[in-house]
Amino acid sequence: MKPTTVIKIAIFTLIIQSTQAQETKKQRTSAEIKYSIENCVNHFDLNKATKTKVGYQYWFADKNFTQENTLKMSIVEPGKSTHAPHHHPEEEFFYILEGTAEFFLDGKTVTAGPNTSFYCPPNAEHGISNVGKTDLKYLVIKKDLR
Template sequence: MHSGVFTWESLAPQPTKVGAVRRVFDTPTPTLNQLEMHITTLKPGEAPHGPHRHPDEELIIIKEGTVESNLDGVLRRLGPGSVIFHASNELHTVKNVGDTDATYHVIKWRSAATPAATP
């Protein structure tokens, strides 16, 4: 992957059961085995999935709305501008706990040092 610019207008929302997703990229880079970015919009009361874990590290940046972060059972209510970091293989999820849509940017990466998935 080379440097690039991705405009909001060019990222068509794909409807999901819980809201929508805008896929930005999912590809290797010169220094990472995989770099993935997408933007999720959740309807009020919805979560993208239950608590789960994966070997990738992940950043979530809240754009709008109010979400509840669940990091290994510890719940935190977060709003726009908040950042969540999910370390490799740690149990986590987010949920829209507001009255309006919640939108957040997700950046995930995998490198040669990324461990295997844990059950």
Template structure:
């Protein structure tokens, strides 16, 4: 329960950080729409918030078929959070692996080698939250 509470505190601060005004309610709602998913080789993804929309912050849902993974372990400049919604995930971080289930958050610090794979017999659904660094213009 503490992990779930921590995740939602991070999510709220992630979304609201840097907001300097009000937006119309229509711009604050994004309901999942199966017709708007992006197909991938291993399932699909749905962007609730792309990096172009809110100062480099992103939220997407990834769905991965059993036994597959979106890509091999990798690293990048941005921190990354995963939040498991459904299924079993094999989480890889800097040479270690753990199997986790729903309502679990996973944190990948900047430049850490990390990956996530479906370790179950059903679809794996998880949220991915990132904050891309600002680029010089």
């Protein structure tokens, strides 16, 4: 057998093993979690929030608890943003609860306030900033691509 053929077979084998390991982990994780009314209802608790450099975030549901989706609340101080515009393979929804947000999507921006949602398709360059005078509070819903 040619060395390149051996390498191709080895790479193919590694890809298959990695995919199988991810599926096994996903099945094991979902089987290990016992869902109940007590852990499926999550009330915001500032003491359990994570401090960030621009405010804080609170995970209502993270990838270790849910099957596919995550739900996070972000609070961003006036004049700041969580990070520079970026992209990733997951789609995201943002829902503005309080404050004024500037949403950036593929080179264009829009400014909006409470009760507004923003959708970011997969791999689109996007970002969100607080352009108001009070804290910006918004929800982020994202599908986990384990």
